[in-house]
Amino acid sequence: MEPTRCIFCEIVAGRAPAAIVWESAEFVAFLDHQPIQPGHLLLVPREHVDYLFELEAPRYRDLWDCAQKLAIPLKKPRGPIASESP
Ligand SMILES: [Zn+2]
Known part of the structure; x- marks a missing residue:
């Protein structure tokens, strides 16, 4: 089985x-394929x-520290997510 x-x-x-938007050695963030709002990310x-x-x-x-930092650019209209570590 x-x-x-x-x-x-x-x-x-x-x-x-x-659609991976950010990653580190420990975590990966990507766009939800069924977003409930624009910029809906999943961080795993x-x-x-x-x-x-x-x-x-x-x-x-x-x-949760990463989630908080990734949320900052999402609050700005069309704000890009920095490629550097949050
Ligand atoms: Zn798994």
């Missing part, structure tokens, strides 16, 4: 298409977790 495939891991590995860890709250404390905090 084939294990259930995780679409986020497929995107992180480059096996599934996604490179390591698989079934549930976001399973992330260890330092990485969990880092993810």
Whole structure:
């Protein structure tokens, strides 16, 4: 029986298409393919977790720090996301 495939891991590995807008050694951010508003991003860890709250404390905090920094240009009209680390 084939294990259930995780679409986020497929995107992180480059096996599934996604409009990646930012990435680091730990996280990848890409546009949601069914956005609820313009600029709707998904930020996921490179390591698989079934549930976001399973992330260890330092990485969990880092993810939310990245989410906060990635949200800043989204508040500006058509603001680009910096290519440098947030
Ligand atoms: Zn996964």
